[in-house]
Amino acid sequence: MARLFGTDGVRGLANGELTAELALDLAVAAAHVLGDAGDFAGHRPRAIVGRDPRISGQFLEAAVVAGLASAGVDVVRVGVAPTPAIAFLTAETGADLGVVLSASHNAMPDNGIKFFARGGSKLDDSIEDAIEARMNEPWPRPTGGDVGRITDGSELVELYLDHLVGSLPNRLDGIRVVVDCANGAAFHVAPEAYRRAGAEVIAIHADPDGLNINDNCGSTHLEDLQLHVMQHKADLGIGHDGDADRCLAVDAEGRIVDGDQIMAILALALRDRGALRASTVVATVMSNLGFKIAMRQAGINLIETAVGDRYVLEAMRASAYTLGGEQSGHVIMLDHASTGDGTLTALHVMARMAQTKRTLADLAAVMTQLPQVLINVKNVDKARVGTNQSLNAAITRAAERLGESGRVLLRPSGTEPLVRVMVEAPTAAIAQEVADELVAVVRAELSL
Numbered sequence: 001m002a003r004l005f006g007t008d009g010v011r012g013l014a015n016g017e018l019t020a021e022l023a024l025d026l027a028v029a030a031a032h033v034l035g036d037a038g039d040f041a042g043h044r045p046r047a048i049v050g051r052d053p054r055i056s057g058q059f060l061e062a063a064v065v066a067g068l069a070s071a072g073v074d075v076v077r078v079g080v081a082p083t084p085a086i087a088f089l090t091a092e093t094g095a096d097l098g099v100v101l102s103a104s105h106n107a108m109p110d111n112g113i114k115f116f117a118r119g120g121s122k123l124d125d126s127i128e129d130a131i132e133a134r135m136n137e138p139w140p141r142p143t144g145g146d147v148g149r150i151t152d153g154s155e156l157v158e159l160y161l162d163h164l165v166g167s168l169p170n171r172l173d174g175i176r177v178v179v180d181c182a183n184g185a186a187f188h189v190a191p192e193a194y195r196r197a198g199a200e201v202i203a204i205h206a207d208p209d210g211l212n213i214n215d216n217c218g219s220t221h222l223e224d225l226q227l228h229v230m231q232h233k234a235d236l237g238i239g240h241d242g243d244a245d246r247c248l249a250v251d252a253e254g255r256i257v258d259g260d261q262i263m264a265i266l267a268l269a270l271r272d273r274g275a276l277r278a279s280t281v282v283a284t285v286m287s288n289l290g291f292k293i294a295m296r297q298a299g300i301n302l303i304e305t306a307v308g309d310r311y312v313l314e315a316m317r318a319s320a321y322t323l324g325g326e327q328s329g330h331v332i333m334l335d336h337a338s339t340g341d342g343t344l345t346a347l348h349v350m351a352r353m354a355q356t357k358r359t360l361a362d363l364a365a366v367m368t369q370l371p372q373v374l375i376n377v378k379n380v381d382k383a384r385v386g387t388n389q390s391l392n393a394a395i396t397r398a399a400e401r402l403g404e405s406g407r408v409l410l411r412p413s414g415t416e417p418l419v420r421v422m423v424e425a426p427t428a429a430i431a432q433e434v435a436d437e438l439v440a441v442v443r444a445e446l447s448l
Contacts, residue, residue, distance in 0.1 A: 004135075005128040007308050009114035011103050014056030018111055020063040027067025027099070029134040030115055033127060034097040035073055044148070046074045048089045048156075050081040051101035052185040052243050055210030056111045060101045064113065068099075069148030070141065076153035080208075082185045082244035083114065084341035085160040091120035091338060092159055102185065102243040105220050108213050120338040122310055157189060164193045164344055167336040169273060172350045173198040178237040178250075179346075180225040181206040182218025186244035190343045194238075197347055198354075202232050214241070219248045219329060219342075226254040235353065236360045238346040246329040247342030249349060251361040259329040260291040261364040262349060266331065267300055267323055268366060269352040275322060275335065276300065282315045282324030284308070289407050289424045294367035307411070309340050370406065371428035373435040375421045380446040382412035382419050394441040398423070398434050406431070408438065419446065 004010055010026060012018040035045030047068050051057035057080075065075050076095070078086065083100045090098030098116035106112075115123050115131070123131075177194055181187040183205045191203040204224065205217035217224055219239040229237040229250050236257075237250035249257040263281060270276035280301040283291065287304075295302045303321070305311040309332065312324040316334050325331035330340040337344055353360060385391065391410075398408045406425035413420060421438050425431035 004132045007310070008104065009112050011106065011110060011112035013109055014054070014060065014111040018060070018113070020059055023060045023063035023113060024067040025135045026113055026131065027064040028071045028139070029131045030097060030099070031068050031071035031073045032134050032139065033130045034115070034117055035071070044072065044074055045096040046076065046093075048076050048078060048086055048093065048095045048098045048153070050078040050083075050086040050099075050185075052103075052213060053080050053183065053187070053208035053210055054101075054103070054108055054111055054213055056109075057101040060111055060113070064099055064101065065150055069150055071139075071148070072142040072146055073148045075148055075150045076156070077150065078156055079152070079154045080185055080187075081157055081160070082189055082341070082343065084245050084337055084339050084344065085157060085189065087116050087120035087339045088160050088163060088337065089156050090116045090118070092163070093156070100243065104243045104245065105214055105218070105241040108211055108215065122313065122339060161189065161193055161196065163336075164347060165196045167344060168197055168347055168351050170351050170355050171198040172347070172354050175236075175350050175354055176200040176202070176232065176234045177350065178202045178204060178225060178228045178232055178234045179206075180204050180217055180219075180222070180237065180239045182214050182240050182242050183208040183212040184214065184218065184240060184242035184244060186240045186343060190238070190240060190244060190346070193343050193347060194350070197350070199350060202228065202234065204228055218242065219246060222248060222250060222256055226250050226256075230254050236350070238342075240342045244342045245340045246331070247346050248329040249346070249360060251364065252359060253361065255361065257360060257364045259325055259327045259331060260288045260369070261367060262329065262331060262345060263323065263325050264291055264294050264367045265349055265352055265363045266333070266345070267295065268298060269348065269355075270323055271298070271300060277320055277322045280319070280321050282312050282321055284312060284326050285409060285411070286422065287327055288367075288369050288372060290367045290369045298366070313339070370424040370426065371431045372422065372424045373428070373431040375435055375439050376413075376418050377421060377439055377442045378418045379448050380417065380419050380442055381448055382417060382446070384446050385410055385412050385419055388445045391441050391445050394438055398438060401434065402430075406434075408434065410438070410442070417448070
């Protein structure tokens with residue numbers, strides 16, 4: 001049987017794979033595991049629950065809240081709020097767990113359930129497995145006054161806004177920003193946070209109707225943001241995804257600034273303030289080689305992890321590093337957040353612009369992105385990557401050809417029968433040529 005939890009919670013087609021029944025069962029199991037396995041010893045567990053604006057979030061939220069309350073958990077419903085807001089409020093209010101109904105950047109018909117443990121941290125694999133193992137088991141149901149209470153807590157978002165603005169080293173006065181809210185969870189919070197910090201804000205795709213989340217907008221569709229930045233002569237644009245745990249940026253000329261460039265900007269800002277612990281940044285193996293070169297030239301250490309923000313966070317926590325993230329714009333600033341936070345990230349990028357009086361393009365120029373080609377090779381035996389001698393020989397030849405001016409990475413997908421072939425090289429033509437050669441070998445050697 002396939003594992004229920006994926007790389008970021010449980011996700012699927014709402015009312016298809018992800019049903020109200022499944023949501024209720026998950027909530028009960030999570031209450032038993034995260035609320036001290038049902039042995040509350042006089043302590044009534046408490047949960048913070050939020051969601052993005054998807055229409056399916058309404059019935060899924062109702063199912064989750066019902067499951068938690070039936071297990072004796074008091075529930076505070078925050079309503080529509082970014083995922084990092086729920087993580088923050090879980091920690092800030094001393095709740096035993098947090099739950100978010102969101103499928104992040106996925107299309108509207110999908111939805112997901114994400115859990116946070118005490119302190120607002122994402123769950124380890126072992127905790128997720130424990131929750132999954134306890135689904136549908138018999139359990140003693142509380143009755144009478146022992147069932148959970150349900151209250152509304154939309155006002156708690158103010159605590160999150162105060163936290164965001166209070167994290168800044170300086171104000172954003174003089175900056176004009178266009179923010180694409182993806183018709184998602186940050187439709188109110190992100191523009192309001194930027195305004196309170198002093199920026200002039202133009203918000204687009206900030207009118208969610210339950211159906212239009214991520215619909216040709218947000219961090220996965222930056223074209224409209226690029227257009228508005230140039231039309232309004234803005235200093236930059238910020239594109240969020242549906243639950244606002246990440247962001248990408250656009251400079252004044254409409255050029256995209258990705259997560260690697262954002263991390264480079266923030267790394268230098270933190271270093272200059274003496275706040276980059278151990279002069280180290282954590283990134284995944286998919287970060288552009290240009291980012292690695294820029295960090296080395298700046299005297300900043302780089303630790304690489306497997307793909308996935310949970311692995312970045314694990315490495316950060318192990319040594320108390322302050323900055324890490326992914327090329328996708330999922331950036332973690334551990335001094336201020338327990339998970340990736342797109343609004344927080346954008347605020348600190350703009351703070352660097354305001355403090356240095358430099359443009360986003362100028363700040364992003366600290367690194368030169370090498371041309372990158374990424375090809376997904378489908379219907380192959382991904383388990384044989386690393387053991388096939390012909391493929392290993394081809395990878396060695398490609399790496400020797402590129403030398404220090406490029407790199408090769410073959411990575412089996414964690415969820416699909418495919419292998420990702422990634423090549424970076426001094427020119428796009430060389431990157432494409434090397435990638436095509438490796439793809440041909442993968443297909444010849446690993447085809448199912």
